[in-house]
Amino acid sequence: MKKQDKTKQRPLTLEEVGRKSGGVHDDEKWDLRLYIAGQTPRSLTAFANLKRLCEEHIPGRYKIEVIDLVKHPQLAAGDQILAIPTLVRKLPQPLRKIVGDLRDTEKALVGLQLRPSRE
């Protein structure tokens, strides 16, 4: 917990994020799942935004799974999806959900815990 307090003053480096989320290695895998409903402009925007974020912050260590609920509606219940689009960070733990098209990069980073919230 002490470590966390220290790191709060400045943006986290990726390594620190990895450590904080329980991982110890820089090559920790990020398992992301993006729920969409059909190829709507909003879904496409969300996917593009996500891709950009990942490339910028965790290049090469992420996996994005896009789930189209129109095709697989039964998958909506598993991750308690209400809003579309929703990004679910399966790994690293804990599970996080980000709702929306990720247009606001700052909020998206906070949501993914790539950046601490400003509270």
Place this chain on the structure above:
Amino acid sequence: MPRSTVKKVSGNRALPKAPTGIQGLDEITSGGFPRGRPTLVCGSAGCGKTLLAMEFLVRGATQFGEPGVFMAFEENTHELTQNVRSLGFDLDRLGRQKKVVLDYVRVEREEIQETGEYDLEGLFIRLNSAIESIGAKRVVLDTIEALFSGLQNEGVLRAELRRLFRWLKDKGVTAVITAERGEGTLTRRGLEEYVSDCVILLDHRVTEQVSTRRMRIVKYRGTSHGTNEYPFLIDEDGFSVLPVTSLGLQHTVSNERISSGIPRLDSMLAGKGYFRGSTILITGTAGTGKTSVSAHFAHAACTRRERCLYFAFEESPGQIVRNMRSIGINLQPCIDDGFLQIHSSRATVYGLEMHLATIHKLVQKFSPRAVVFDPVGALLQAGSSQDAHSMVIRLIDFLKSRNITAMLTNLTSGEDSLERTEVQISSIVDTWLLLRDVELNGERNRAMYVLKSRGMRHSNQLREFLLTDKGVDLLDVYIGPEGVLTGSARSALEAREKASTLATQEHAERRQRERDRKREALEAKIAAIRKEFEVEDAELALVNSQESKRADRLQQDRREMATLRQADRPADAPRSRNRAHV
């Protein structure tokens, strides 16, 4: 007349409705919730919204062949399944039979970060997939307001909710949406704005420490509905609403007569007893034998092999059976044979509505031909006088509509006029028996009379009411120059009267005897005189015969003498006689 025409018209193009299967609710909504439209059920916490929605769904699935989807936002499926199991709903089984789908939607604000634009398509897809999976006709969203706590963008939420309700309508599913009651508004989040076809308000009130649940239809577009607040009840059989105030006076009447169990009372009631389906009120001061009359009635019903339900608010079943055995009415066999059920509960245990609901349910379950409330006045303690009054009326209406003979007893306190009943129900009962004390010569006796009995020529006489070890017995009271007498005064007077009758009788007999004796004496005398006369007669006859003999002799003698004297001609009798005398 215009009223009925309106009814007819609205009946012709009435909204299609989805019956809820909930006791009473279908009656006040005249058929159920609007089919294919959303219905909003709102109320404060703990007033039974979820249960109402769940019962609507389960009954739809089990009774009306309409599978349903329950989307829960507050309880998870496990909790929900457990909670309604106590009501006899087996959601696991219904789930396996593909009749009900439970879907728990968890909304946790801490887990959700919002960034950018979104919509609730995920919810739509989930709901749609659940509906499609079993071909659901009914949907419950409980409580969709939870979304407001999980998602920040209220603008998006409201737009999406509007879309959701539109979508549900287009889907043609009958939906029930529950919502928390807000301060001064029907729902906290103003959902009534979106769901406006039917709004039902549930309420849970505590008055004088007695809680009652009530339901009201705030709005029901395109249909007539009851506008009152209706009490409802949640118990092991689920929801039941009591729409009884809406009962009319159209019940069919019976001409059949049934015995009161007391032969003399039957004869006071034009010889045949009560009318079936009528309401009998027995009032009286304490200890005048109201329960005994009721027990007779119950026993008589059971003897006729009719079921009887006995609601006791003051005594336990065991106590009633024991006490009635002491006057020769054995209720135990009736109970054992299943013809009699005694339900004892203190009137103050719960509110009036609960009592009413319990009574309704028991009546529906047991379907008795006769019901006894002993005493109905005890219910007063469970609510205000006004409530109790309307409740008793509702009760009577309900029983009449089912042609059940009801017997109510009521205690009148000494100070009140005897003809006043606490709940003022006297005007709606058909037969009113009044039991009273007659205090005279240091003793207290019971008397009974029929104060009124609609539709029959009943006796107008006061009867002395005796509790013997063979049950209630009615005796004629003594009405004489000294007024109406009962008890020992009556028997004393009767004895005195008997004695004097006896004395009179003896006197008459004595006189008769005397006369007989006189007659005998007279006859004896007559016989004696006759005898004397006969003797005289006989003597006379003897004298006469002697005389004539003597005369004959004389003549003969004379003739002989003449012969002797050789007279030439026979002397005539007088001459010869004179001669003889000379």
